[in-house]
Amino acid sequence: MNFTQQVRGIVKAIAVVLALALPLMLAISSADARIGGGLSSGSRGGRTFSAPPSTSTAPGSAQPFNRTITQPGSPGMGAPAATGGGFFNRPGMGMLGGLAAGFLGAGLLGMLFGGGMFSGLGGLSSIFGLILQIGLIIIVVRLAMSWWQRRHATAPAYAGVAPGAGAQSNFRTGTGFGLGSGSAPLEILPADYEAFERLLGEIQAAWSNEDVARLHTLATPEMVSYFTKDLAENKARNDINKVSNVKLLQGDLAEAWREGDTDYASVAMRFSLIDKTIERTSGRLVAGSEQPVEATEVWTFVRPRGANWELSAIQQT
Template sequence: MATPTTGRRRMATMLALAAALAVTAAPVVEARPGGGGGGFGSRGSRTFSPPAGTSTSPGATAPIQRSQTSPSPGMGNPGMQAAPGRRFGGGFFAGLLGAGLLGALVGGGFFGGLGGIASFLGLLLQVGLLVGLVMLAVRFFRRRQGGQQAGQPAMAGNAPYARSNLDGAGAGIGGAGMGGAAPYGGGSAAPRAQPVNVEPADFEAFERTLGEVQTAYGREDLGTLRRVATPEMVGYFEEELRGNAQRGVVNRISDVKLLQGDLSEAWREGNVEYATVAMRFALTDVTIERNSQRVVENGPSEAKEFWTFARERGGSWLLSAIQQGR
């Protein structure tokens, strides 16, 4: 027969397990390249500035979270994380809860008796207060960023470049540079940005690269990825593919088709030209087990993203950043 002390310990253990799961559970993310909800890569001096909204994706854009470009002095780095895919404070809070859970399992620690339960509840209260402060800070910075974006003048050049109206593509967008690094990771401060014209042939190259990147990622074809993306982006793709291999899964992507797209920004920094485009595309995205070929996850059939391309003057466009759009 369970004693009152045993019942209290069981309840404390259940609370600890529930809290640990709530803190450490990883969010469900889309498996395709760039489908994790954030952004990665480099956009030169505009890496940590949101791209202009377009008719294809007028809502907020996910910030760059992983980049080899350093933020300008005094600008901060709002998008960087210590580790991709891990939420703020996850390891720290999990450690605290794990220590309490261990105490519960061995019959001691701060779960021992009524005083232990009170200590645990006090810990939960402190964690809740800290999480609330973090959320308030995040909302404050998001409002500031949103207000700055809303205060920018409307930008032209958002001509659709879907396959049926490539002839409408045209004027690029220019503006003042903000300082930063070169697109391929590292380098000194960038010169003042200059406008760039994006031609129909460029939009055709963007659409072609969209399909090549997605299908090459699904085939785990690093050779093709190295041909169409910057070394920085290839490094991120390799990291994701290694993670899939460790989990024993393969992310198969096929039937990629551009549905709608338009230009967000296009500019030049020194000898490097950039173009950021919003794209809405259809695809087949399936994750399977390597050994059994059993389907473990079906991804969405449609996606909306901002892709940034970079090229040295006279060279070919290479994918240099991916951000989720809305």
């Protein structure tokens, strides 16, 4: 009996820590209002359902797409590949993830107020409730540890460097692009890296100015459709997302390939920016701040052979 009480005490202590951390996590998530809304959107041609290779900039797996017009099994589409992002981020797990998160939250609140997930049922049900609560907490801890390990994983900075990549010597200073792990059948030149960095800033600026016409010149129609929908939702809430001081901190190529007459390049980019959402009429700050924040995303660019690069996908890491 004493052992059970001790276990309950430990579980309650952990629950207090998690309960205090959850509001902060939700606040951080709500402030993630930059272009793309923290979602993975777009298409990567025949590799839409294959995760881009990890790089030194983004050592973990890119999340699968939440929004894409590409259908599995469509002509030219390879078989879906395993992707990262955790159990609750897998395709089709949104509802289950939400239920599980709510279930965990209910259990934590119950423990904080002296009960358990099955408080009031007593006896055997109480024991099962305790076991389930411990199991859920173990899952949360394992996910956190897995994220921490991926965050601090290292990768060779110049693994698989293609001929001519020596021009990207500023990669070591964290201010430019270098070739990441994995072979690149399509050669990416310094001018291409400059275009990717320029598009990062220009797309963020067009989003901040709600300039849909400009976005049409920088991104594919699919991506512009998502941006337009997100902008409309901001307007419906009487909000406007302002992004400024976008600065590339580090980037490298995950993979580049050619499909027919179309070129693709997926690039991991870590960048800083000031991301804030204000009330459209009053200018009151709704989310974010004037302090720069960092983000790491995988952007995929596409171009018909000989044309300019356009953004075709953004994936969270």
